[in-house]
Amino acid sequence: MKKILFNSAGNVAYLNGSVFSLGGAMAAAGASGGSAATKDGAAPSSPVLKGETGDVALWGPNNDFPQQVIAQAEKSTIIPSVLDWKTRAVYGGGPVYGRVTGYDQDGNEQFQRERLPDVEAFFRRSNIKRYAFEGLQNLFWFAQSYPELIQSLNKSKITTLTTQDTAFCRYSVPRASQPVPDWCHISANWPDAKPGDEYTTSVPVLDPYYDPVEALRADTRGFKHIYPLALPSPGKSLYQLASWNSIRRSGWLEVAQAIPEFKAALFKNQISVKYLIETHEGYWKWKYPDWDTKLTEVRRQLIADELAAFEATMTGTQGAGKSIMSLTITDPRTGEQIKAFNVTAIDDKLKSGLHIEDSQEASSHIYTALSVDPTLVGISPGKGMGAGSGSDKRVAFNNFISTHRFHQDLILEPLYLVRDYNGWPADLEFRFLNPLSQTADLSNANKNTAAGGQNDAADPA
Known part of the structure; x- marks a missing residue:
């Protein structure tokens, strides 16, 4: 009796060197067949x-959700820089490999x-x-990343691991019988791109x-495959939401x-008095005895000249420290002493920090949504512009790194696939070097530590 082998998805069978495509015949809705290698009777269920x-x-109603996010985020002074900081902080000293002893x-x-020579060559x-850096960036922006595995011509080895820009990736429509879509369509022209056009590449998905x-x-669909990674978000079955x-x-x-737009318009259009x-x-x-007989145009010019002389005295850096003289004259009708002119400084509302409290509150909400302590990034906008103490930064940074181990593990996950596929040592492990901030009086200050490891197991920064 000849033995028939099925692939893990249950949609391809092998017999005597022939390949048979079974479609969804061997799988129930939302689940695929078991694995010949693991002897499982069925694969885990996947909602579709x-x-x-x-x-x-579609990713968003118009299939341009990532593009909309980027366009809106680019208007913010906080979001792009904080997401970049998170990427750099979690990347730390980058990925390394070794053994847990x-x-x-x-x-x-x-x-x-x-x-190891083979691993060094692959790296x-x-x-x-x-x-690793681009993969983390994709996770922080869109909660998903699309690593691409490239095989050798004889399919005996995975020769290269790279990653695609998440904003350029779209899945094919999944069918009820499959746990993941068949294809990832890659194009820089969404939402106008179409599978099959000269600017769109379709890569099979694992x-x-x-x-x-x-x-x-x-x-057997080619020599490169997408191995999708995602930070799970509740209720999202295909595209995750950061x-x-x-x-x-x-x-x-x-x-x-809205606040900087309003202030920019105010500065541009205000009447500065x-x-x-x-x-x-x-x-x-008193100054011009023939004032009553002067023409109106002459009077206006004399007033303008007087104002110009006053402004030359009161404004600019050259006017600093100068004095003005206020005359007192006698009113010929009443005999009273009166001031020739009275000068009143007008309060400048812009100097009072209009809307600073609103800006600070909005910034606080943005930092909270981004899960970053403002002391780690720098001074937060507003009147209370403190950047935090060194101790605050140290504790906040260490807490931040310790809570992002899963992000690092997720980016390293395809390397374990490569390890097993390429026949590298089964106990080979992959880690990120994490630079933990320490107090200045420690002799081993600012040493890198591999995620999950100890300072003495990693190289110094």
Whole structure:
């Protein structure tokens, strides 16, 4: 009796060197067949959203959600720079590899780095540092990343690992019988791009949840595959939603953006009046005895000349420290002493920090949505412009790094697939070097520590 082998998705069978496409015949809705390698009877269930039609699963009503996010974020002075800071902070010293040699008395792993020729060659060919940084950037912007695995011509090895820009990726419409869509369509021209046009590349997708190594070995759709990564968000079955996107729907981002627009318009269109000069009629008759007989045009010119002389005295840096003389004259009608002119300084509302409190409150909401302590990034806008103490920064930074281990693990996940596919040592582990901030009086200050490891197991910064 001849043995029939099925791939992990249950949609391809192999018999005597022949390949049979089974479609969804071997899988129930939302689930795929088991794995021949693991001897599982069925694959984990995967919910599939119905109602999608066409060749592309729309990301947003107009299939341009990432482009809309980028356009709106670019107007913010906080969002792009903070997302960039998060990427750099979590990247730290970059990815490394080695073995866990043991655990200390507190249960912390002791990580020993190594140098293996095959792994070194793969890291160089893949430019693994660039892969890791761009992958983290995709996660922080859109809660998903699209690593691309490239196989050798004989499919015996994975030769390269790279990543695609999330904003350029769209899935094909998933079918009820499959855990992941068949294809990832890659184009810089969404929402106008179409699968099959000369600017769009379609790459097959692997299921990251179930036996991807065997699925890749069995897949005959080409030499490159997408291994999708995502930060799960509640209720999203295909495209995930970054948690910070709440700020876009809350209205606070519009508030933060409206304030500089309002102030720019105010500066451009305001009437700048610094002094109110009140001149008594008798001053002009005292200075010009023939005032009553002068023509109106002459009077206006004399008043303008007087104002110009006053402004030359009171304004600009050259006027600093100068004095003005206020005349007192006798009113010929009443005999009273009157001031020739009275000068009143007008309060400049712009100097009072109009809307600074609103700006600070909006900024606070943005930082909260981005899950970053403002002391880590710098001075937050507003009247209370403190940047925090060194101790505050140290504790906040260490807390930040310690809560992002999953993001690092997610970016490293495809490397374990490569390890198993390429036959590297099974106990080889991958880590990020995490620079933890320490007090200045420690002799080993600012040492890098591999995620999950100890300072003495990693290289110094």
